[in-house]
Amino acid sequence: MDLLEIMEIAIRAEVEAKNLYLKGEQTATAEDARALFRHLAGEEEKHRQLLLAKYQEMTGKAAAEW
Numbered sequence: 001m002d003l004l005e006i007m008e009i010a011i012r013a014e015v016e017a018k019n020l021y022l023k024g025e026q027t028a029t030a031e032d033a034r035a036l037f038r039h040l041a042g043e044e045e046k047h048r049q050l051l052l053a054k055y056q057e058m059t060g061k062a063a064a065e066w
Contacts (some may be wrong), residue, residue: 004059011051011063018044 018041025037055063 004055007051007055007058008063011048011055014044014048014051018048 021037021041021044025034025041028034028037052063
């Protein structure tokens with residue numbers, strides 16, 4: 001497994017985590033819990049963006065949208 005494959009796995013993991021937190025936001029009944037899930041989803045999106053930028057820097061091309 002090379003570094004680009006690892007980057008792709010990491011990007012997918014960020015997407016999955018974000019989706020999990022968004023589901024938590026939808027199912028939570030307390031506003032503070034919904035806010036926490038929203039915040040966590042936003043953090044995962046930041047991580048995804050950072051990884052996508054690094055991927056593009058490493059390859060010279062835009063990564064497929066995950």
